[in-house]
């Protein structure tokens with residue numbers, strides 16, 4: 001059965017995950033790129049279960065390809081990643097949630113593809129994020145604007161000059177945990193949606209005095225993730241990756257999450 005994976009790079013208290021459902025199992029997954037986990041599976045008896053992976057992007061983090069390959073091995077078809085972000089758009093302040101509609105890759109030290117030595121000529125152009133999953137989140141989180149996420153390696157913060165440059169490029173927020181995962185997920189034909197929670201404002205803006213709303217965005221996102229997990233049907237095929245085989249797209253375990261070419265195992 002296909003399922004949903006939540007990659008959580010935000011400081012959620014573990015008890016907040018109870019809203020998704022009780023813990024069913026924990027599993028470590030071995031991949032070609034290293035071990036992943038333990039991932040926790042939670043869910044209510046009458047709803048599809050959800051895999052959850054805490055996901056803080058540090059230079060020492062697991063090879064991001066391992067995470068995506070583990071998702072594939074767990075028969076995940078949809079991923080929602082939630083990241084703590086720095087706002088470069090002046091309308092965003094600490095605690096604000098943001099739906100990621102597109103991204104800019106400014107990482108320089110991350111593996112960018114499963115097809116390292118093969119070129120990418122065979123990959124088709126797909127939307128940056130899954131429109132259906134993003135649309136579902138926008139209905140649950142109507143207060144969250146859409147925005148462009150700019151991925152950096154970290155761990156250092158942006159300089160003021162970089163923040164001005166990123167804003168001039170059209171970025172709304174900066175983060176360290178969704179790129180290249182978002183591209184790797186799309187290579188595997190997995191639906192991917194991203195949520196940001198503004199943790200701080202960028203270096204070229206002055207620090208706001210009031211931070212009273214800080215936790216409200218996080219609480220809204222926790223509720224949204226649990227609502228999403230209870231309302232989604234991961235077995236309904238989505239063709240956003242452009243990889244559905246029309247002859248096999250109408251049942252569980254069909255080809256919708258299979259890439260045109262399998263990455264090397």
Ligand SMILES: [Zn+2]
Nearest residue numbers: 130191238240
């Ligand atoms: Zn999709």
